[in-house]
Amino acid sequence: METTTVKDHKKGAFLERFSNADALVNQLPKLQEEAKIALEQIELPNRRTESWKYTRVNKIIKQEWHAGDSSIDIDKSLFLNWNASRIVLVNGLYRDDLSNIMAEDGLSVSSMKSALAQQRDLIHSHCGSLSAHKEDLFEAHNLVSAEDGFCLLVGKNALLKESVLVENYISGNDVAAINRNLIILEKGAQLNMIVANYSDENEVIFSNDLSEVFVGENAQFTCDLVQNHLGQEQFAINTIWANQERNSRFTLSTSTLKGNWVRNNVNVRVSGENCETNLFGTYQLRGKQHVDNHTMIDHKVPHCESNEHYKGILYDQSTGVFNGKVFVRQDAQKTNAFQQNANIVMSDEAHMNSKPELEIYADDVKCSHGSTTGQFDEEAVFYLMARGISEQNSRELLVKAFIGEVLEKIHHPEVKALFGEEE
Amino acid sequence: MKPLLSINKLQAEVEGHEILKGLNLTINPGEVHAIMGPNGSGKSTLASVLAGNEDYEVTGGSVDFDGVDLLDMDASERAKEGLFLAFQYPVEIPGVSNINFLRAALKEIHEYKKIDQLTAKEFLAKVKEKSALVELDGKLTNRSVNEGFSGGEKKRNEIFQMAMLEPKMAILDETDSGLDIDALRIVAQGVNAMRSPERSFLLITHYQRLLDYIVPDFVHVLYKGQIVKSGPKELALELEEKGYDWIKEEMAI
């Protein structure tokens, strides 16, 4: 057994690599203090840590990470024909030269660095106000190390016609990219966005990306998140914290196209009445890929609705985790909360851990959850083949049909197209 | 005349149990054959083995289908060669629309046969014509395959698919079971409309009733994995009246 000192030493060595004189938090003393205390107190996640039970972090802790070159050229976009606003981050830093923000009434975008310099009050009142940096090691780690990110504000009643694309590239070897973003929708604002995270083959990277999203009263937020990490030794943590004010809508889809090791944390606090919250996700895992989706929806007030639907297919020796927490607090009467996680396991060596966790303290609510993990329907394959469709095409048709239910919920056709959807 | 299907001493097992025990059957082009037999005698096993279901292991014998070795092909190639199976229990496939999957099937079949693809317009006209033949609601043709269909709708959907794919040989596995008389009439009408001097049918059924509507050229009795008796269509009436016990007794002698 490892002694406490050995573990402390490992944690210390890991954190030491991220000490950064330019971290945003150096100008946010209260948060800095909170994160410092948390990092001292929180143990490295291990098998006994409930929220990290099935996802091992040892490799991340051991690796000798360093900051990447954020000035490199990038040519790997999945959205080459994008004509609207584009935000580009490279190795955690905002790239003014590659970003292209269209002039639109109500839209303002800047790097977190310059927002901290120019909109101090905004950053002070929002940054760290949602995240769990006091409880989770990697959130605290994000807070103490992030040097930049993007800050996106949509002003009161601004209905953005064009979607905003965020591209987040991580590139290099043994490169860690830590960034922290703020997205703020004021009352009555509307924003659709795509966020795409990329890393290349044959590179060893770690990313810890955290966004806090403030959805104001009667505001509408839609985001399609795309993850495409092509290399073997790549570790990506993506955390979203959102707060919804009344009459607002929050819709997020997460498409993990590829990722050797991916941990997604999506947390939504529903603070106002008559809100709608939609979380969708798909993953098709091959080789030794491991993808962990942790979601949390906290219904605090009455008359809200949430829909959650994650679907995945696991091939080879891949492993998947789904953990969906839904709280329905005592005051949250008339809540409708629906959650579904369905998986197909294609090989004996693939494995899925799926755990819905509904905690309901109100009595007049409609909540349902379902989790299914099964094998491919071979009878259906035979049925299609018996009509003349080749085995491979039959299987592809069935995979598409299975994932399709979630794919159709993706907002942007550009993202749907990444799945080879025609017609 | 060259037979369309000739089954020679076919043996097959499932999960280690031998079900077909040296079955012989020859079907000529244009003929309608009926197979009857008690539950568990191996009728569906025969249909599955012919269609290429890999849950069943062929342990002996051969099957020639219009000059090709049927057992050497996978299910999809057999369908492309013109074999069709109307399933006893049609599978529900959520998320795959009836229309899209038939379009995909026809596309592959036309590619295989090296004949011109249907245009979208031709395809839709064909769907309209063939679904009318079995009085299948246009809404059903657009829905996911068999999902939420009633029993009768599922069976009519099988015949609709048969009509769309125009096979050389169709095997209908208890397509009549559980149908009310109107649905039975519709199914029979679909089959009869497709009868031709080139196309053959193998009707697996429990009930002589179907054979009032689709008149067979031959009736066979399948018992314990073998064809134990064959005769003209009157044999079906005899089976309906007397049951299978007399055959079992004949066998025991």
Ligand SMILES: Nc1ncnc2c1ncn2[C@@H]1O[C@H](COP(=O)(O)OP(=O)(O)O)[C@@H](O)[C@H]1O
């Ligand atoms: N997939 C299977 N697994 C195990 N036993 C099977 C399977 N399919 C058929 N059998 C067995 O084979 C025998 C013949 O079944 P079947 O061909 O369905 O008969 P029929 O269609 O004539 O009623 C039965 O004893 C049945 O239990």
Ligand SMILES: [Mg+2]
């Ligand atoms: Mg049967």
